[in-house]
Amino acid sequence: MIIIPAIDLKDGKCVRLRQGRMDDSTTFNDDPADQARIWEDLGARKIHVVDLDGSVDGKAVNLPVIKKILKTVKAPIQIGGGIRNEQTLAMYLDAGAQNCILGTMAVTRPDEVMAMVEKYTTGVSIGIDAKNGYVAVQGWTESTQLRAAEVAARYDALHPFSFIYTDIERDGMMKGPNIPATLEFAQSVASEVILSGGVTTIQDVRDALPLKAHGVSGIIIGRALYEKTIDFKEAAELVAHV
Numbered sequence: 001m002i003i004i005p006a007i008d009l010k011d012g013k014c015v016r017l018r019q020g021r022m023d024d025s026t027t028f029n030d031d032p033a034d035q036a037r038i039w040e041d042l043g044a045r046k047i048h049v050v051d052l053d054g055s056v057d058g059k060a061v062n063l064p065v066i067k068k069i070l071k072t073v074k075a076p077i078q079i080g081g082g083i084r085n086e087q088t089l090a091m092y093l094d095a096g097a098q099n100c101i102l103g104t105m106a107v108t109r110p111d112e113v114m115a116m117v118e119k120y121t122t123g124v125s126i127g128i129d130a131k132n133g134y135v136a137v138q139g140w141t142e143s144t145q146l147r148a149a150e151v152a153a154r155y156d157a158l159h160p161f162s163f164i165y166t167d168i169e170r171d172g173m174m175k176g177p178n179i180p181a182t183l184e185f186a187q188s189v190a191s192e193v194i195l196s197g198g199v200t201t202i203q204d205v206r207d208a209l210p211l212k213a214h215g216v217s218g219i220i221i222g223r224a225l226y227e228k229t230i231d232f233k234e235a236a237e238l239v240a241h242v
Helices: 032-039 052-057 063-071 086-095 104-108 110-123 146-152 177-185 202-214 232-240
Strands: 002-010 013-018 021-029 047-051 077-080 099-102 126-133 134-137 142-148 162-167 192-198 215-222
Touching: 002 032, 002 052, 002 063, 002 110, 002 126, 002 232, 013 032, 032 047, 032 063, 047 063, 063 077, 063 086, 077 134, 086 099, 086 192, 099 104, 099 110, 104 110, 104 126, 104 134, 104 177, 110 126, 110 162, 126 177, 134 146, 142 146, 146 177, 162 215, 162 232, 177 202, 192 202, 202 215, 202 232, 215 232
Parallel strands: 002 047, 002 215, 047 077, 077 099, 099 126, 126 162, 162 192, 192 215
Antiparallel strands: 002 013, 013 021, 126 134, 134 142
16 A cells, blocks of 8 residues: 555646635645655655646646656656546656546546556556545536446456545545545455545544555545645555555
8 A cells, every 4th residue: 555645736736625626726836846756755656646627628738737747756647637538648648657547538438438448458547536425527516426336337347557536525625534435435346446535644544554455555645745734754654564
């Protein structure tokens, strides 16, 4: 299990949102590539980068910034937000991303995404963003009537790189992760799962450790690292011994 620091991009800057609301953001670094270097220097084994503007607009809005991040650090980078076609996916992979996250497409165009998972194998992760167990799309601005496990079942047999499971109600709210929902989701798939949303204290990290036995291989942390309610090195050392 690893700790994965998050870099969320809005207007070219490193920000954090609350519950995915674009009108409720806090800027933590005007230079996201510099922030990526900070995480790498602290020992991050992977960095989670999301184009928030792209997730709403459906295209690679912060592409220049992301390319700069990829050139600045050697740590593996996973990219999400606004990847709505194979061309964008291939572009990021060719630019050096380890894997890309498909969220909205995985719900709205499953046949295309299944073909992309089969073609790019370990280059594709499936983002499952859930609120009360139901999946949301378009940068969390639209709700669906699909359950998280229902969406995941379409792709699990194809062995995507991972599933990124995010509890929207917890994301950026500093209230702790939804451990029961994450456990339920992880038990429903055979592929690796990354926990995201709400991790606030080192105790939250401890509470997530038993999920390793159910296939949860990483924990994405954002606001808590920036606001220093969690020390990255302490958290990384804690999960390294699981």
